[in-house]
Amino acid sequence: MDFKKLLDCELFLFDMDGTLYLGDEIYDGAIELMEDLPRLGKKYIYLTNNSSRAGEDYITRLKKLGFPCEAENVFTSGMATGLFLxxxxxxxxxxxxxxxxxxxxxxxxxxxxxxxxxxxxxxxxxxxxxxxxxxxxxxxxxxxxxxxxxxxxxxxxxxxxxxxxxxxxxxxxxxxxxxxxxxxIGKPNRAMVDEVSAMTGIDNSRICAVGDRLYTDIAVAQNAGAVSVLVMSGETDETILAAAERKPDYVLPSVKELHQALVNVE
Ligand SMILES: [Mg+2]
CATH class of the missing domain: 3.40.50.1000 (HAD superfamily/HAD-like)
Incomplete structure:
Protein backbone atom coordinates (compact mmCIF):
# COMPACT_ATOMS: atom_id res chain seq x y z
CA MET A 1 0.00 0.00 0.00
CA ASP A 2 1.23 3.49 -0.85
CA PHE A 3 1.04 5.49 2.36
CA LYS A 4 2.30 8.82 0.93
CA LYS A 5 -1.03 10.67 1.30
CA LEU A 6 -1.33 9.38 4.84
CA LEU A 7 2.21 10.32 5.82
CA ASP A 8 1.79 13.84 4.44
CA CYS A 9 -1.03 14.50 6.93
CA GLU A 10 -0.21 16.77 9.87
CA LEU A 11 -3.37 16.27 11.87
CA PHE A 12 -5.34 13.11 12.62
CA LEU A 13 -9.00 13.17 13.66
CA PHE A 14 -10.02 10.09 15.61
CA ASP A 15 -13.47 8.67 16.06
CA MET A 16 -13.65 6.99 19.48
CA ASP A 17 -16.25 4.19 19.82
CA GLY A 18 -15.41 1.32 17.48
CA THR A 19 -12.08 2.94 16.56
CA LEU A 20 -10.05 3.35 19.78
CA TYR A 21 -12.27 1.37 22.15
CA LEU A 22 -15.69 -0.21 22.50
CA GLY A 23 -17.43 0.74 25.72
CA ASP A 24 -14.69 0.26 28.31
CA GLU A 25 -12.67 -2.25 26.23
CA ILE A 26 -9.60 -0.46 24.84
CA TYR A 27 -8.36 -1.82 21.51
CA ASP A 28 -4.88 -3.32 21.30
CA GLY A 29 -2.29 -0.66 20.46
CA ALA A 30 -4.70 2.31 20.63
CA ILE A 31 -3.11 4.05 23.63
CA GLU A 32 0.41 3.36 22.28
CA LEU A 33 -0.52 5.02 18.96
CA MET A 34 -1.90 8.14 20.63
CA GLU A 35 1.15 8.41 22.90
CA ASP A 36 3.51 8.05 19.93
CA LEU A 37 1.89 10.59 17.56
CA PRO A 38 3.70 13.69 18.92
CA ARG A 39 7.07 11.90 18.48
CA LEU A 40 6.07 11.16 14.88
CA GLY A 41 5.39 14.87 14.36
CA LYS A 42 1.63 14.42 14.13
CA LYS A 43 -1.14 16.35 15.89
CA TYR A 44 -4.36 14.61 16.89
CA ILE A 45 -7.91 15.42 17.89
CA TYR A 46 -10.60 13.12 19.28
CA LEU A 47 -13.68 13.96 17.21
CA THR A 48 -17.23 13.21 18.35
CA ASN A 49 -20.76 13.92 17.14
CA ASN A 50 -22.06 13.65 20.71
CA SER A 51 -23.45 17.08 21.64
CA SER A 52 -24.86 16.05 25.02
CA ARG A 53 -21.49 16.31 26.78
CA ALA A 54 -18.95 19.15 26.90
CA GLY A 55 -15.35 18.84 25.73
CA GLU A 56 -14.13 18.72 29.33
CA ASP A 57 -16.28 15.61 29.99
CA TYR A 58 -14.36 13.81 27.23
CA ILE A 59 -10.99 14.85 28.63
CA THR A 60 -11.96 13.27 31.96
CA ARG A 61 -13.27 10.08 30.32
CA LEU A 62 -10.28 9.61 27.99
CA LYS A 63 -7.75 10.22 30.76
CA LYS A 64 -9.56 7.70 32.97
CA LEU A 65 -9.25 5.12 30.17
CA GLY A 66 -5.50 5.86 29.97
CA PHE A 67 -5.40 7.97 26.77
CA PRO A 68 -3.32 11.15 26.56
CA CYS A 69 -5.71 14.10 26.23
CA GLU A 70 -5.52 17.85 26.81
CA ALA A 71 -8.05 20.56 26.01
CA GLU A 72 -6.70 21.04 22.46
CA ASN A 73 -7.17 17.32 21.68
CA VAL A 74 -10.98 17.21 21.87
CA PHE A 75 -13.51 18.51 19.38
CA THR A 76 -17.26 17.86 19.67
CA SER A 77 -20.15 18.74 17.37
CA GLY A 78 -21.26 21.08 20.17
CA MET A 79 -17.96 22.98 19.93
CA ALA A 80 -18.26 23.06 16.11
CA THR A 81 -21.74 24.54 16.52
CA GLY A 82 -20.42 27.25 18.86
CA LEU A 83 -17.63 28.18 16.43
CA PHE A 84 -20.02 28.09 13.46
CA LEU A 85 -22.48 30.42 15.18
CA ILE A 185 -23.16 20.65 11.68
CA GLY A 186 -21.70 17.27 12.82
CA LYS A 187 -20.21 14.44 10.75
CA PRO A 188 -20.73 13.84 7.78
CA ASN A 189 -21.11 17.61 7.19
CA ARG A 190 -17.76 19.04 6.13
CA ALA A 191 -18.32 21.89 8.62
CA MET A 192 -16.79 19.61 11.27
CA VAL A 193 -13.44 19.44 9.40
CA ASP A 194 -13.66 23.04 8.16
CA GLU A 195 -13.99 24.33 11.74
CA VAL A 196 -10.98 22.24 12.84
CA SER A 197 -9.00 23.56 9.88
CA ALA A 198 -9.93 27.17 10.70
CA MET A 199 -8.99 26.59 14.35
CA THR A 200 -5.61 24.92 13.68
CA GLY A 201 -4.58 26.62 10.41
CA ILE A 202 -3.99 23.20 8.83
CA ASP A 203 -5.38 22.71 5.31
CA ASN A 204 -8.10 20.05 4.85
CA SER A 205 -5.84 18.11 2.46
CA ARG A 206 -3.34 17.59 5.32
CA ILE A 207 -6.01 16.35 7.73
CA CYS A 208 -6.79 12.64 8.04
CA ALA A 209 -10.01 11.27 9.56
CA VAL A 210 -9.82 7.81 11.14
CA GLY A 211 -13.01 5.91 11.98
CA ASP A 212 -15.16 2.78 11.74
CA ARG A 213 -18.28 4.20 10.05
CA LEU A 214 -18.44 4.91 6.30
CA TYR A 215 -21.45 7.29 6.40
CA THR A 216 -20.04 9.56 9.13
CA ASP A 217 -16.27 9.20 9.78
CA ILE A 218 -15.26 8.52 6.17
CA ALA A 219 -17.96 10.67 4.53
CA VAL A 220 -16.91 13.75 6.52
CA ALA A 221 -13.36 13.38 5.17
CA GLN A 222 -14.56 12.87 1.61
CA ASN A 223 -16.95 15.84 1.82
CA ALA A 224 -14.19 18.08 3.17
CA GLY A 225 -11.39 17.00 0.81
CA ALA A 226 -9.48 15.34 3.67
CA VAL A 227 -7.75 11.93 3.74
CA SER A 228 -9.67 8.97 5.20
CA VAL A 229 -8.72 5.76 7.01
CA LEU A 230 -11.41 3.14 7.65
CA VAL A 231 -10.66 0.71 10.47
CA MET A 232 -12.48 -2.62 10.41
CA SER A 233 -12.62 -2.85 14.22
CA GLY A 234 -16.15 -1.47 14.61
CA GLU A 235 -19.35 -1.17 12.61
CA THR A 236 -18.16 -1.86 9.04
CA ASP A 237 -17.64 -5.41 7.71
CA GLU A 238 -16.40 -6.57 4.29
CA THR A 239 -19.96 -6.79 2.89
CA ILE A 240 -20.77 -3.19 3.84
CA LEU A 241 -17.41 -2.00 2.48
CA ALA A 242 -17.91 -3.84 -0.84
CA ALA A 243 -21.30 -2.14 -1.30
CA ALA A 244 -19.89 1.38 -0.66
CA GLU A 245 -19.92 3.69 -3.70
CA ARG A 246 -17.01 5.80 -2.51
CA LYS A 247 -14.15 3.88 -0.94
CA PRO A 248 -11.94 5.28 1.83
CA ASP A 249 -8.34 6.21 0.90
CA TYR A 250 -7.06 3.48 3.24
CA VAL A 251 -8.63 0.42 4.84
CA LEU A 252 -6.82 -1.14 7.82
CA PRO A 253 -7.82 -3.87 10.31
CA SER A 254 -7.36 -1.52 13.29
CA VAL A 255 -5.45 1.51 14.59
CA LYS A 256 -2.57 -0.82 15.42
CA GLU A 257 -1.81 -1.17 11.68
CA LEU A 258 -2.14 2.62 11.30
CA HIS A 259 0.56 2.97 13.94
CA GLN A 260 2.79 0.51 12.06
CA ALA A 261 2.29 2.40 8.79
CA LEU A 262 3.34 5.66 10.43
CA VAL A 263 6.38 4.17 12.18
CA ASN A 264 7.74 2.02 9.34
CA VAL A 265 8.79 4.95 7.15
CA GLU A 266 10.94 6.62 9.74
MG1 LIG B 1 -17.35 4.86 15.78
Missing amino acids: RRTRPEARVFLVGTAAFRRELLSYGVNLVEENADTVVVGFDTELVYEKLDKACHFLRRGAAFIAANPDWVCPMPADEVLPDCGSICALLTASSGVEPFY
Missing part, protein backbone atom coordinates in the same frame (compact mmCIF):
# COMPACT_ATOMS: atom_id res chain seq x y z
CA ARG A 86 -19.74 32.82 16.27
CA ARG A 87 -18.30 32.96 12.74
CA THR A 88 -21.49 33.04 10.62
CA ARG A 89 -24.20 34.50 12.91
CA PRO A 90 -22.49 36.52 15.67
CA GLU A 91 -25.63 38.60 16.31
CA ALA A 92 -28.01 35.64 16.48
CA ARG A 93 -30.58 35.36 19.27
CA VAL A 94 -30.44 31.64 19.94
CA PHE A 95 -33.00 29.40 21.59
CA LEU A 96 -31.38 26.12 22.65
CA VAL A 97 -32.83 22.64 22.83
CA GLY A 98 -29.84 21.00 24.51
CA THR A 99 -28.23 19.86 27.75
CA ALA A 100 -26.76 22.12 30.46
CA ALA A 101 -23.30 21.02 29.24
CA PHE A 102 -24.08 22.15 25.66
CA ARG A 103 -25.46 25.43 27.06
CA ARG A 104 -22.18 26.08 28.92
CA GLU A 105 -20.22 25.24 25.76
CA LEU A 106 -22.20 27.71 23.61
CA LEU A 107 -21.90 30.44 26.26
CA SER A 108 -18.11 29.95 26.24
CA TYR A 109 -18.15 30.89 22.51
CA GLY A 110 -20.13 34.05 23.30
CA VAL A 111 -23.40 32.76 21.83
CA ASN A 112 -26.39 34.91 22.86
CA LEU A 113 -28.89 32.42 24.36
CA VAL A 114 -32.44 33.73 24.78
CA GLU A 115 -35.85 32.45 25.86
CA GLU A 116 -37.89 35.05 23.92
CA ASN A 117 -37.87 36.42 20.35
CA ALA A 118 -35.26 33.94 19.08
CA ASP A 119 -34.18 34.18 15.42
CA THR A 120 -32.23 30.91 15.58
CA VAL A 121 -33.10 27.52 17.08
CA VAL A 122 -30.16 25.26 17.94
CA VAL A 123 -30.78 21.59 18.75
CA GLY A 124 -28.38 19.06 20.26
CA PHE A 125 -28.53 15.52 21.66
CA ASP A 126 -30.72 16.68 24.53
CA THR A 127 -30.81 14.00 27.23
CA GLU A 128 -32.57 16.56 29.46
CA LEU A 129 -35.40 17.26 27.01
CA VAL A 130 -38.77 18.49 28.34
CA TYR A 131 -41.92 19.30 26.35
CA GLU A 132 -41.72 23.06 26.97
CA LYS A 133 -38.47 23.28 24.94
CA LEU A 134 -40.11 21.56 21.94
CA ASP A 135 -43.13 23.84 22.24
CA LYS A 136 -40.95 26.97 22.21
CA ALA A 137 -38.64 25.74 19.44
CA CYS A 138 -41.65 24.94 17.23
CA HIS A 139 -43.06 28.41 17.95
CA PHE A 140 -39.83 30.16 16.84
CA LEU A 141 -39.34 27.93 13.77
CA ARG A 142 -42.87 28.63 12.54
CA ARG A 143 -42.04 32.35 12.73
CA GLY A 144 -38.98 32.05 10.50
CA ALA A 145 -36.13 31.23 12.90
CA ALA A 146 -33.09 29.48 11.36
CA PHE A 147 -32.83 25.79 12.34
CA ILE A 148 -29.32 24.59 13.20
CA ALA A 149 -28.59 21.13 14.64
CA ALA A 150 -25.37 19.90 16.22
CA ASN A 151 -25.44 16.34 14.83
CA PRO A 152 -27.62 14.30 12.44
CA ASP A 153 -27.50 10.94 14.28
CA TRP A 154 -30.93 9.32 14.70
CA VAL A 155 -29.78 7.21 17.63
CA CYS A 156 -26.83 6.94 20.01
CA PRO A 157 -25.60 3.31 20.29
CA MET A 158 -25.48 1.87 23.81
CA PRO A 159 -24.15 -1.41 25.24
CA ALA A 160 -26.24 -4.60 24.85
CA ASP A 161 -27.65 -3.45 21.49
CA GLU A 162 -29.72 -0.65 23.05
CA VAL A 163 -29.98 2.88 21.59
CA LEU A 164 -30.99 6.34 22.79
CA PRO A 165 -33.00 8.75 20.60
CA ASP A 166 -30.39 11.27 19.40
CA CYS A 167 -30.39 14.79 17.95
CA GLY A 168 -31.66 13.71 14.49
CA SER A 169 -34.78 12.18 16.03
CA ILE A 170 -35.52 15.30 18.09
CA CYS A 171 -35.10 17.38 14.90
CA ALA A 172 -37.50 15.06 13.02
CA LEU A 173 -40.18 15.88 15.59
CA LEU A 174 -39.54 19.62 15.16
CA THR A 175 -39.55 19.33 11.34
CA ALA A 176 -42.87 17.46 11.49
CA SER A 177 -44.42 20.21 13.62
CA SER A 178 -42.85 23.28 11.94
CA GLY A 179 -42.21 22.26 8.32
CA VAL A 180 -38.59 23.49 8.64
CA GLU A 181 -35.56 21.28 7.90
CA PRO A 182 -32.39 21.71 10.01
CA PHE A 183 -28.87 22.50 8.84
CA TYR A 184 -26.69 19.83 10.44
